[in-house]
Amino acid sequence: MQSLTNRAKLLEKKPMTLAERAYLPAIFQGLTITMRHFLRAMRKQQLTIRYPEETRPFSPVFRGLHVLKRDEAGRERCTACGLCAVACPAEAITMVAGERLKGEANLYREEKYAVSYEINMLRCIFCGLCEEACPKAAIYLQADKMAPPRYERDEFIYGKDRLVEPTDPAKRSKRGIQLTDEQATKLSGQLQPA
Amino acid sequence: MTLPVLGWQGLVILVVFGATLLIATYSTYAERVIAAFLQDRVGPDRAGPYGLAQPLADAVKMFTKEEFFPGGASRALFVFGPCLAMTTALMSSAVIPFGNSLKFGDTVIHLQGIEINVGMLYVFGMVSLGVYGIMIGGWASNNKFSLLGAIRAASQNISYELAMGLALIAVLMMSGSLSLRDITLQQSVPGEWQFWNIVKQPIGFIIFLVCAFAETNRTPFDLPECETELVGGYHTEYSSMKLGLYLFSEYINIFVASAVMSVLYFGGFNFPFQYELRDWLVSSRGLSADLAQNIIVLVGVGGMFAKIFAFIFFFMWVRWTLPRFRYDQLMRLGWTILIPLAIFNILLTGGLITAGIIPAVRQWWLG
Ligand code: SF4
Numbered sequence: 007m008q009s010l011t012n013r014a015k016l017l018e019k020k021p022m023t024l025a026e027r028a029y030l031p032a033i034f035q036g037l038t039i040t041m042r043h044f045l046r047a048m049r050k051q052q053l054t055i056r057y058p059e060e061t062r063p064f065s066p067v068f069r070g071l072h073v074l075k076r077d078e079a080g081r082e083r084c085t086a087c088g089l090c091a092v093a094c095p096a097e098a099i100t101m102v103a104g105e106r107l108k109g110e111a112n113l114y115r116e117e118k119y120a121v122s123y124e125i126n127m128l129r130c131i132f133c134g135l136c137e138e139a140c141p142k143a144a145i146y147l148q149a150d151k152m153a154p155p156r157y158e159r160d161e162f163i164y165g166k167d168r169l170v171e172p173t174d175p176a177k178r179s180k181r182g183i184q185l186t187d188e189q190a191t192k193l194s195g196q197l198q199p200a
Numbered sequence: 201m202t203l204p205v206l207g208w209q210g211l212v213i214l215v216v217f218g219a220t221l222l223i224a225t226y227s228t229y230a231e232r233v234i235a236a237f238l239q240d241r242v243g244p245d246r247a248g249p250y251g252l253a254q255p256l257a258d259a260v261k262m263f264t265k266e267e268f269f270p271g272g273a274s275r276a277l278f279v280f281g282p283c284l285a286m287t288t289a290l291m292s293s294a295v296i297p298f299g300n301s302l303k304f305g306d307t308v309i310h311l312q313g314i315e316i317n318v319g320m321l322y323v324f325g326m327v328s329l330g331v332y333g334i335m336i337g338g339w340a341s342n343n344k345f346s347l348l349g350a351i352r353a354a355s356q357n358i359s360y361e362l363a364m365g366l367a368l369i370a371v372l373m374m375s376g377s378l379s380l381r382d383i384t385l386q387q388s389v390p391g392e393w394q395f396w397n398i399v400k401q402p403i404g405f406i407i408f409l410v411c412a413f414a415e416t417n418r419t420p421f422d423l424p425e426c427e428t429e430l431v432g433g434y435h436t437e438y439s440s441m442k443l444g445l446y447l448f449s450e451y452i453n454i455f456v457a458s459a460v461m462s463v464l465y466f467g468g469f470n471f472p473f474q475y476e477l478r479d480w481l482v483s484s485r486g487l488s489a490d491l492a493q494n495i496i497v498l499v500g501v502g503g504m505f506a507k508i509f510a511f512i513f514f515f516m517w518v519r520w521t522l523p524r525f526r527y528d529q530l531m532r533l534g535w536t537i538l539i540p541l542a543i544f545n546i547l548l549t550g551g552l553i554t555a556g557i558i559p560a561v562r563q564w565w566l567g
Pocket residue numbers: 090093094095096097098099125129130131132133134135136137
């Protein structure tokens with residue numbers, strides 16, 4: 007039959023030669039191939055990444071575990087506006103707002119602050135919409151940390167104790183999406199009443 | 201035999217028993233590491249240094265798993281099957297000579313469980329009995345996949361035992377003895393050039409090797425436990441340590457098959473220039489003849505185990521290289537290729553012996 011496309015290939019099924027029927031040459035060939043891989047593995051050239059001792063490099067835009075940022079003076083930025091919770095498609099964020107008392111101005115940046123702030127990491131899909139929604143640059147997804155596995159479900163509900171970054175600036179997450187100095191000044195200029 | 205000798209012999213038997221179990225245990229580890237390395241992976245490396253405690257972890261896992269009896273299974277036979285497989289596998293290592301005799305004054309200790317003059321037949325008998333373990337287990341499971349696996353195991357073993365026995369006959373025709381110790385000793389005679397049987401019986405060795413793969417149910421002939429067709433073959437219904445016994449007996453069988461091949465074709469505990477080494481120890485090191493002999497015996501034990509480990513490695517190397525045969529291919533290979541080839545090998549050997557060609561060739565080779 008004339009093929010229309012001329013792309014058909016005629017397959018010839020030849021009877022096996024004696025060497026092929028004896029299996030041994032082919033087996034020997036196969037053995038040398040696997041031995042090459044064996045020797046390569048002996049020289050420790052496997053591509054395996056031995057997690058958790060070794061980890062892959064994270065992408066700089068990786069969206070990992072959340073962090074609640076502090077400002078330059080070490081005060082919590084979050085003002086419990088709830089925009090992140092509204093933006094969250096997975097409804098993972100809950101918070102209770104409270105009013106800043108006298109003498110707490112060194113703790114909270116705004117007059118209204120989050121008394122409790124919880125993210126359920128089992129619900130969260132790490133989309134980063136909370137980060138985009140936040141008007142106070144308070145919540146970020148770190149690029150170098152993941153929510154680690156745990157045994158109990160309630161351990162996945164992260165409160166402020168685990169979300170707010172340490173007061174010591176040196177201990178804060180260096181990686182991840184950070185404000186440049188320029189952005190920070192601009193932002194603080196907008197927000198601070200003149 | 202006096203009592204102390206019996207005591208020593210008992211100790212040797214215990215050591216052989218322990219060594220067999222230890223090697224089988226670490227074969228499970230070696231299998232994983234080798235499999236991993238052949239496939240560019242890392243293999244078990246978590247339990248202990250280099251993962252060496254992995255077999256212990258496996259044993260704990262096996263022992264603590266649920267003991268499951270399928271409905272409608274014959275309970276007694278279901279337990280009996282793995283026990284039989286394990287027992288026969290362990291018994292077959294008894295006659296293998298792991299070393300020559302150690303001599304302390306008048307006490308002579310054979311480094312062999314028991315020396316019997318039908319050693320080879322004994323091994324064959326035990327290996328054939330091992331099939332009953334698989335048969336009984338497969339039948340008692342009340343599962344059609346198990347039964348099919350068991351039937352496959354039985355017919356495969358019968359087919360390949362024939363070719364194996366025929367390959368062996370050619371060796372026996374040259375040695376004139378069924379004792380594994382005699383066969384070993386004949387492969388190295390002091391004061392004359394003597395070659396290992398592999399040189400004299402290359403065809404026989406290849407047949408024996410192929411059959412050994414089939415007898416131990418290893419890939420490419422692991423049809424009895426063919427996962428793609430039979431779920432798990434004869435041990436589909438087994439769990440916990442009963443499954444462990446089956447897997448373990450497979451590794452013991454590999455060990456025994458490796459030992460038998462080393463003895464039959466690779467000179468057993470002999471190593472090249474052993475008598476020269478002994479004479480050198482005596483003449484230029486001034487050791488007593490007994491001590492020198494004992495030293496080369498111990499080196500010989502090391503050599504024997506090196507050969508065994510090489511074979512075990514080869515078993516695993518082949519397993520992770522080749523795909524499984526189809527059942528009809530397996531049968532065709534056994535009946536239409538290996539058996540005629542083995543018969544041809546017997547005729548060839550017989551002809552060469554009758555014509556006196558082997559001694560003549562040796563004469564010519566030595567000038
Ligand atoms: S990352 Fe997405 S899902 Fe997770 S808390 Fe933020 S908005 Fe919700």
